[in-house]
Amino acid sequence: MTVPxxxxxxxxxxxxxxxxATLLDPGTFRELIGPFERLESPHLEPQxxxxxxxxxxxxxxGDLDGERAVVLAVEGLFQGGGIGEVSGAKIAGALELALRxxxxxxxVRPVLLLETGGIRLQExxxxxxxIAEIHAAIVALRSHAPVxxxxxxxxxxxxxxxxxxxxxxxxxxxxxxxLGLNGPQVIEQEAGVAELDSDDRRLVWEAIGGEQRVAxxxxxxxxxxxxxxxxxxxxxxxxxxxxxxxxxxxxELYDARLAEMDASEPLDGPTLRALWRDEGGGR
Amino acid sequence: MSRGRIWFExxxxxxxxxxxxxxxxxxxxxxxxxxxxxxxxxxxxxxxPRARGGELGLEEGWALARRxxxxxxxxxxxxxxxxxxxxxxxxxxxxxxxxxxxxxLALASAVDAYATARLAGHxxxxxxxxxxxxxxxxxxxxxxxxxxxxxxxxxxxxxxxxRSTARVTRRSVDELDEIAEEVxxxxxxxxxxxRLGALHRxxxxxxxxxxxxxxxxxxxxVLAEAISSARHDSSTDLSGRLASPExxxxxxxxxxxxxxxxxxxxG
Numbered sequence: 090m091t092v093p094x095x096x097x098x099x100x101x102x103x104x105x106x107x108x109x110a111t112l113l114d115p116g117t118f119r120e121l122i123g124p125f126e127r128l129e130s131p132h133l134e135p136q137x138x139x140x141x142x143x144x145x146x147x148x149x150x151g152d153l154d155g156e157r158a159v160v161l162a163v164e165g166l167f168q169g170g171g172i173g174e175v176s177g178a179k180i181a182g183a184l185e186l187a188l189r190x191x192x193x194x195x196x197v198r199p200v201l202l203l204e205t206g207g208i209r210l211q212e213x214x215x216x217x218x219x220i221a222e223i224h225a226a227i228v229a230l231r232s233h234a235p236v237x238x239x240x241x242x243x244x245x246x247x248x249x250x251x252x253x254x255x256x257x258x259x260x261x262x263x264x265x266x267x268l269g270l271n272g273p274q275v276i277e278q279e280a281g282v283a284e285l286d287s288d289d290r291r292l293v294w295e296a297i298g299g300e301q302r303v304a305x306x307x308x309x310x311x312x313x314x315x316x317x318x319x320x321x322x323x324x325x326x327x328x329x330x331x332x333x334x335x336x337x338x339x340x341e342l343y344d345a346r347l348a349e350m351d352a353s354e355p356l357d358g359p360t361l362r363a364l365w366r367d368e369g370g371g372r
Numbered sequence: 373m374s375r376g377r378i379w380f381e382x383x384x385x386x387x388x389x390x391x392x393x394x395x396x397x398x399x400x401x402x403x404x405x406x407x408x409x410x411x412x413x414x415x416x417x418x419x420x421p422r423a424r425g426g427e428l429g430l431e432e433g434w435a436l437a438r439r440x441x442x443x444x445x446x447x448x449x450x451x452x453x454x455x456x457x458x459x460x461x462x463x464x465x466x467x468x469x470x471x472x473x474x475x476x477l478a479l480a481s482a483v484d485a486y487a488t489a490r491l492a493g494h495x496x497x498x499x500x501x502x503x504x505x506x507x508x509x510x511x512x513x514x515x516x517x518x519x520x521x522x523x524x525x526x527x528x529x530x531x532x533x534x535r536s537t538a539r540v541t542r543r544s545v546d547e548l549d550e551i552a553e554e555v556x557x558x559x560x561x562x563x564x565x566x567r568l569g570a571l572h573r574x575x576x577x578x579x580x581x582x583x584x585x586x587x588x589x590x591x592x593x594v595l596a597e598a599i600s601s602a603r604h605d606s607s608t609d610l611s612g613r614l615a616s617p618e619x620x621x622x623x624x625x626x627x628x629x630x631x632x633x634x635x636x637x638x639g
Binding site for chain 2: 177213278
């Protein structure tokens, strides 16, 4: 007896390429600098790391609800989604082209699928430069069209790319997704296990997990780990248009939020949620 | 006294005002034009203990954003003052509370403010006088349309402290130094960073800890030239970083990717 393969509906089970393809309107997926072009990182092999033929980023053009779109999907399984020279240039370069088109009156819907630990340490300052260019492009592009970020999991989104998520017009997360500057392991290593036990899943997700981030207004939409749900949330975000004020521009709100914190008192996720929830997340 | 404070006080020639004490901000002049100087410095009394050593944390990120936006709003459509980021930042704080309160968003707010000011026509110049590490440098310096650095042994540009990189990559500091000789992007010294082509000028022959009057004058002149060159540049983006001869040599893949994308973009 054969069991028919169940189509994968969990977004987090998909590769970056599959994620980009399921997000776009059916039949419109077209990859730029695909894997057969073998544009690999030139910096990994000399350091004893096997490169990937797409350097862990998929640039996919296509449509979203019939409108031109570009999906930039980071493959979390390759080097933890670390951003190197090639993968970073793929994201920055595609956003720069989207900006050029938008300035000429041909808007493109940009989507970032963020599964990344941030800068790839083996490429260090090349990653730093690329991420600064990604930031610059998001800020410039945002005034023409919303830039939508998705943090579905399972890697999460950290480092310079968490800053990129913070610049997005709209961030979609699942419960599994995590969003923060420093990853839990790095915090434990740098500040000690008393600061954070990175194996304590409850503690980690209560602070930086999707449910907490959306409840406190640090991200926008919480969705199930489901292909259709995420595709729907991304389309809804574009329909809604750019926010009246981007999160990263809400200086007064966060000045006030920080001012009322007692920095000497312990703080946990549920406590913060009670403090910040009533403000409606600022949006 | 931190290098950030030394250079801020010497260049701004004014007493910083406002809160928090870890973010210095004052208006002054460079080459006869108006400039707002900004620096992040250690504050042993800072409210958030993990950001007392000059780290760019929650309060620092949002405060930089506030001061940069304030200047942009005041200048409106008139003469836009230069924004000078004096960079000496050891990194970001590592803490549970910091993550809970959205540290990434605090850094994004500073990135947003600097980038928005640059796009609006403010010349944004970063002057690296000490450490320029990781997220802190992304938030305070990397969105400048001109980056300057002192060619000085204490000046370092990198994505993580050497100690931390060694722990994360499970390599010894000696091994990291060996790799850095092969891969300049992983080196800490500013001369290696300069090879990547993102610097407008590397300033030689200036003592970083105790600059004398003639050294200060040298730096003021370089600053004035950088501001003027940014003002006269028709573009307000960061594309100049990839147009340098150094970038053509050491960021070849960044250029190749962009060429291919442009060829394949419209199908």
